[in-house]
Amino acid sequence: MSDVTIAANWLFQHLDDPDIAIADCRFALMQPELGRQQYESGHIPGAYYFDLNQDLSSPVQRHGGRHPLPDVDQFSAKLSAMGITPSTLVIAYDDSRFGFAARFWWLLRYLGHDRVVVLDGGFSNWKNSGYPSTTIEPAVKPGQFTPQIRTDWIVDIEAVKAKKDSPNVALIDSREPERYRGEREPIDPIAGHIPGAVNYPWQFATDDRGFLKTSDDRWSAFESKDEILVYCGSGVTACVNLLALTAAGCDRAKLYPGSWSDWCSYQV
Structure with missing residues (x-):
């Protein structure tokens, strides 16, 4: 583990750790439904899906850009529902060289949660390393994410x-x-x-x-x-x-x- 990344073998060894939470951030700008489809076809066990448009951004207005920052209350509620507390290590991954996982990583730190890293090599390296995937979506967990906006x-x-x-x-x-x-x-x-x-x-x-x-x-x-x-x-x-x-x-x-x-x- 580095300050910002984590290796696939480390994550595999800690999949059952209750202080771990995983976010699947796969997405394609030109095919907005693709990321969700990929998640449903197979994802890292225990991972929750975060859609760039629906979860990591708020609705587009005249100004503010194509991906305004998400509504803090809604985003925090989803983070709480994946069991995140102040002690949770959150791991984000995608299949786009951090193109979307880094957005999740930055958002958590912007909201005051520094225990977050991205999966080095992404989902492709996870699969190529022979580690498991599943189509089972994890249940809602009790968590408490309290944003402290920087x-x-x-x-x-x-x-x-x-x-x-x-x-x-x-x-x-x-x-x-x-x-x-x-x-x-x-x-x-x-x-x-x-x-x-x-x-x-x-x-x-x-x-x-x-x-x-x-x-x-x-x-x-x-x-x-x-x-x-x-x-x-x-x-x-x-x-x-x-x-x-x-x-x-x-x-x-x-x-x-x-x-x-x-x-x-x-x-x-």
Whole structure:
């Protein structure tokens, strides 16, 4: 176990531990029903399913981006129903190189629960390692998740505008390079990036098998910065970079939850 990841063999050995809770976060942006279907076809025993649109986000409004942060009370109720208490170690996984599990990981920490990690290698590595899966959905458990929101962990569009040109602030765009450069934009109405942002694609945090890179010196350039602001298309995959920054010893970066989709909403 590291500060942010856990190995499949460790989880297998602790599946029956009452202080463990597991979240299946598999999802596909272009096929919103796929993650749930994959979960129903087979998941890690004891895992509860969390849908990006239904559980890890709130309804879309005119502003706020494509995946606004979830309603705290509703999200906390679902966390309680999977048995989470302050002592629970929560493990999140997906099959997208942390693309959705990191959103869950960040949300729990944002709400004050630091005992959360992601499964290194994701569900594919779990299956390839010969570990079991099941189609049985776990029952509701008695838990008590009490959120303690870290309001200083996020920034809105006005804060980004005010800080982005400061030499002491780093603004990181986590999207693919061609989206950052404005050469391709498959989702949002406007292509390009926030002026002043540098591009650090979220996929570079893992290898092609979905394991967190153990030596990642990409972040050393930001050691002298007073603030690090991170965004992506809608505040989801930016959380992979936040996870990688935490693994590298930098735990002060902030998320712009609305991200590029919120920025765009004020220009169309």
